[in-house]
Amino acid sequence: VQQAIAVLDSGVGGLTVLKEIMRQLPRESILYFGDTARAPYGPRPAEEVVQFTCEIVDYLQQFRPKMIVIACNTATAVALQVVQDRVDVPVVGVIRPGARAAVGRSKSGVIGVIGTEGTIGSGAYEKALHQLSPRLQVISIACPAFVPLVEAGNFHSEHTREIVAAALSPFQSEQMDCLILGCTHYPFLADAISDVIGPKVSLINSAEETAREISAILQNRRELAGSEEIPMLQLLCSGKTEPFQTIAYEWLDGQIRSNPVVWRVPQFSAT
């Protein structure tokens, strides 16, 4: 039986995770759901994010996915556990893989984290890091200005560099040797962040690390797609297909040979 990996996000951010899954696991079929009608999740109360995430998971169950990926830091922070208790298949979020990569790479034990206000405020990265290794020192900073820059496609301008430099100026630690990009949008700003933070700090791209962890878990369960399977990609969103479709085609460029149709799922309307 050919089964897909289901990837869900509040909107477009999870496309960076989707792209990495496609790159690292080119044989897998994937179903992506962006809840664009109700994005962003960041400012919403936790209970609402849990409810939306569960609604989407229930909807996606009809496709019998072999794994569910919560490709959104906010939803992972508040709903991972609930979803894991709700379904029989493995559920992977985007926080633990980044935390685990930082634990593996850091020699100094001083780790930085940047994310949206919701993610940083939840303390989810500190919790994930300390669950693995209790003595780490974690420095977290919310960077609310970054997502609008990315969605505007403004990755490399002087303006972007100035905003990034201002946001990262509180990182003063000489010991910090890893910085977790704790938001799915941030890999687009990696060059600007690296210029500001310097070459001694490794940037941890949680999209890349999440894809690796998906690969490890599927292989351990002996559920990787075989060579006889046809890798299919389905893109779904709850809001209008534009601008989702344009951003999807742009961000997935290099991993898709032709532009897939984007389907609108009308069940989940804006609130």
Add this chain to the structure above:
Amino acid sequence: VQQAIAVLDSGVGGLTVLKEIMRQLPRESILYFGDTARAPYGPRPAEEVVQFTCEIVDYLQQFRPKMIVIACNTATAVALQVVQDRVDVPVVGVIRPGARAAVGRSKSGVIGVIGTEGTIGSGAYEKALHQLSPRLQVISIACPAFVPLVEAGNFHSEHTREIVAAALSPFQSEQMDCLILGCTHYPFLADAISDVIGPKVSLINSAEETAREISAILQNRRELAGSEEIPMLQLLCSGKTEPFQTIAYEWLDGQIRSNPVVWRVPQFSAT
């Protein structure tokens, strides 16, 4: 119930994996078995390596480990599948984590692998890499001179540098951007290898990557040790306790606060 991770190897090489598990998962209890009476496995026929590995796995079952780690490339190459079919707990080898890390890190799709003659001859890395991503180009070279250098503690001499340079001279690809250290001994030669191969090639340390994968699988199964558990380390070997004990204390330095007793398990005698 507090359960240990069981780590087995033909001798001392797996200690690099043990050390990384201790570093990345400081809360876990670990049982290490080095089959020093019958090391090295490299030159032995595959059936014999499978038999030895199964004997050790059967012996270790009395400790009810929550996971079995085959911390030996030769044994992973020939016995991983057999052991996975033999036990109920997850079994992790050292080949797939390194392969997966290379797939994640390589941008060019050209990946180098070095290992013992047994490991390179088995084609296990090519197989693991191509199972994940069929279009990769893989260049493999056996480096039989490296293990004796490491076991002699000869990591940084001019002699070591010359041997490493000679062994790696067949790597001519301009595109290769990752080199998998496909033998548990090789991380000790990382500086020499990096000097020879240049800064543009990322070295993949399979000990580090295996420890990360162990962390991911245990967390996904909700089997990580909790904060109330006491991390215990047991070192077992089948041959004389020396020189195993001396090498263990030296290699684990930095991860152990006091030197643990090494127990000899007399059941498995030299053949």
